Each structure stands twice: as structure tokens, then as C-alpha cells.
Ligand code: DX5
């Protein structure tokens with residue numbers, strides 16, 4: 001039996017009230033907190049860096065899932081480990097040194113992830129399975145929250161899981177972008193084990209309750 005983890009994305013929360021956003025995630029039973037780091041180069045948007053990750057680390061016991069949407073992450077990934085990230089993903093499109101990034105993350109004691117933009121096929125990971133703890137299937141083009149889910153992502157999750165298992169590996173798949181109660185069950189059925197959701201959680205009237213609704217939807221039961 002696979003475990004389903006829900007990871008609220010702070011990108012959709014009020015950046016002036018991050019402590020409240022953490023409390024809502026905890027109250028709703030979130031498994032991870034998703035932290036979107038954008039550098040204004042790999043993606044046009046600019047968000048936060050290691051000092052804020054460090055502050056979040058001090059403010060919660062929940063695991064921090066740090067999604068690095070930054071160019072050449074090999075140059076700064078150690079700073080995110082040092083700041084207390086528990087899971088760290090880098091984009092395969094942003095580095096010439098994927099293996100080095102992943103092994104630095106693992107040596108630092110965090111879980112190592114590789115994120116794929118919508119146009120990047122799972123086959124780019126064919127030499128990386130052994131170095132990966134998780135793969136992130138981006139179901140929007142990264143840069144902003146609140147974008148519509150790309151439906152082809154469901155099949156991509158299935159294909160990625162299949163390619164890993166044909167090679168003899170079991171890789172946890174995280175899906176990020178436009179995830180909501182309308183697509184959660186299809187994603188879980190395709191093999192996704194971590195669902196990231198920003199707008200569907202922090203855009204709801206009751207963010208804590210919306211975490212339970214998303215989990216119920218993914219598990220195919222009524223909330
Ligand atoms: C997109 C980010 C996502 C985003 C998800 O660039 O990586 O984590 O915040 O937010 P929603 O759920 O609103 O698409």
C-alpha cells in the first residue's frame with residue numbers, strides 16, 4: 001500500500017503571515033510543507049531563499065519540501081540543506097550536474113528529488129533512478145501558483161512510475177501545479193504519492209479543512 005502525502009504550497013499563502021499558514025497546514029494534517037524557491041532567472045518570478053527556509057524550520061516540526069526553481073542549483077543547494085530543508089528537488093532543465101546535486105542533497109541527509117517541466121519526458125531520468133528519492137511531475141509550467149492543471153500530467157505520472165519500475169527502481173512521484181479535488185483521484189490512481197496544492201488549500205475559506213477534502217478525494221472517499 002502506498003502512502004499519500006499532502007503538501008500545502010506556501011506560495012498561495014499570505015507571505016506576511018507564514019506562521020499562520022504553517023498552523024493551518026498542521027491543523028489540517030499536512031504531511032509536508034511545500035516551499036517554492038524562484039530565482040527570477042529559471043522562472044521569471046522571485047520568491048524566497050535560505051533565510052526564510054531557516055525561519056520556517058524554526059517555526060514548525062513538519063517536514064519542509066523545498067522546490068528549487070533556480071538556475072545551477074549545484075551552487076547553492078548546500079545552503080538549503082544547512083537551512084533545514086528535509087526534501088529538496090532541483091529541476092533537470094536547470095543543471096548540467098544533476099547527479100552531483102542529488103548526491104549533495106543525500107549526503108546532507110535530505111531526500112533528493114528531480115523536477116520535470118511539462119515538456120520534459122520521464123526518460124531524462126533513466127540514468128538517475130539510483131540517485132533519486134522522488135520525482136516531481138510539474139503539472140503546470142513553473143513560475144506562478146493558480147494556473148490550470150495540464151491533464152497530460154496524469155499519463156506522465158503513470159509512464160514515469162512504469163519506466164522506473166522497468167529499470168528495477170521504485171520512485172516516489174510528487175505532482176505539483178493545479179492539483180485539486182477534481183484531479184486528485186486520477187493522480188493517485190496513476191501512482192502519485194505526494195500531492196502539492198497551493199490555491200486549492202490556501203485559496204479555500206477553510207484551508208485546514210481543505211487538506212482533508214483533498215486527501216479524501218485522492219483516496220476516493222467522501223469528505
Ligand atoms: C508552481 C509551483 C507550485 C505552485 C502550486 O511554480 O511550483 O508549487 O505553487 O500552486 P497551485 O496549487 O496554486 O498551482
Ligand code: ZN
Nearest residue numbers: 034036067176
Ligand atoms: Zn512547487
